[in-house]
Amino acid sequence: MEGRDLSASFDRHPELPLQKLDLDPQRRAELEKLAVYYASLVAVGLIVGALGPALADLARQTGTGLGGVSVILVMRPLGYMVGALACSHWLDRRPGHPILALAALACAALLALLPWARALPWLALLILALGFSHSLLDVGSNTLIAWVYGRRLGPYLSGLHFSFGVGAFVAPMVVGWSLARDGRSAWAFWLIAAFFLPLALALRLIPSPPHQAHAQEAPAPPLDRRLGALFLGLFFLYGGIEAGFGAWIYQYAVAQRLLPAGPAALLTSLFWGLLGLGRLLGIPLLARVTPRQLLAVLIPAALASLGSLLAFGGSVPALWAGTAGLGLAMACMFPTLLVLAGSRLAGGGRVSGKITGLLFVGSSSGGMTLPWLMGQLFEPHGPRAALGLAWLGLAALAALFGWVWARTRPL
Secondary structure, three states: OHHHHHHHHHHHOOHHHHHHHOOOHHHHHHHHHHHHHHHHHHHHHHHHHHHOOOHHHHHHHHOOOHHHHOOHHHHHHHHHHHHHHHHHHHHOOOOHHHHHHHHHHHHHHHHHHHHHOOOHHHHHHHHHHHHHHHHHHHHHHHHHHHHHHHHHHHHHHHHHHHHHHHHHHHHHHHHHHHHHHHOOOHHHHHHHHHHHHHHHHHHHHOOOOOOHHHHOOOOOOOOOHHHHHHHHHHHHHHHHHHHHHHHHHHHHHHHOOOOOHHHHHHHHHHHHHHHHHHHHHHHHHHHHOOHHHHHHHHHHHHHHHHHHHHHOOOOHHHHHHHHHHHHHHHHOHHHHHHHHHHHHHHOOOOOOHHHHHHHHHHHHHHHHHHHHHHHHHHHHHOHHHHHHHHHHHHHHHHHHHHHHHHHOOOO
């Protein structure tokens, strides 16, 4: 009886179910773009997450030690910075999706070639090109998603950076499976390369969002260079603190004899895992509070977390709690800073490719500089001095944010 009633209702109003199921064309187009940007950041996370676990195998492959092969950890961010500057130039002049599609194809080819690089210079050159290529996907996705969503950007951008965490979380497991299979990381790189192929096709088929220069009804206001320099400093400090803490917390726990090697590795996983989880939790937060309000809570929370870890240096519970608190507090800082920069530097959240590229260059520069400085302090001055430098970086970040707060008004 219920089936006949439903059928009769459909016969009387055949258009109603279709209207309920059919998405608005603009909404459908937004979701298509959102899906490829999220997939792009998963792909970037796969690259970043795979290189560390594969380092020992790449050292054997090239006949060098870990010290020699670690040059790739410098070559990737170096290529990234060059790519970010190039992307910022291209996105303001050309349709975005064809650029990202070519970048995805380049990543697939370079990843497929990595297991065949038997000499360290050849491997370093491939990693340099890989850093250049995946920066196009990273900077491009962050720029174009802002062009799609404008003032609604906050939660979508937080979800974008959570996608990066998904890729970075999965990649070590893929490498572990490959190493367990035949003692090589080759299959991991080939599988990750395969992920880029449908991504490249989707980017080529889905239309690019309207170019910023044509989408704006009025000319963009002139850039406040002093405010731009403040944001560049914020991104430099954030990138350095995130990379530095993630790189050295394992050595800190072991050197301080707080944890043996196994649990210390879990401590590092806790930091990166909560960094990704926090970005997922930030999606509803950014939909309800302003970026200024959220950063005003997150930055003091990060300072308190790392400060408590250092203040109670001999306490294992403080080590775990401080690491967890810092991961959660820093999780939403990066996407929130991007939203704030978009609204303050360009208006309406539609930050240009040039500005986005420069901000990413600032973050990447910090990710190269601060971890290196922490390493210079670690042995001659002790592990606490290394993490103390990270805390000073957070204090400087808080001071810069206070300056930004004073120079801007709530939207």
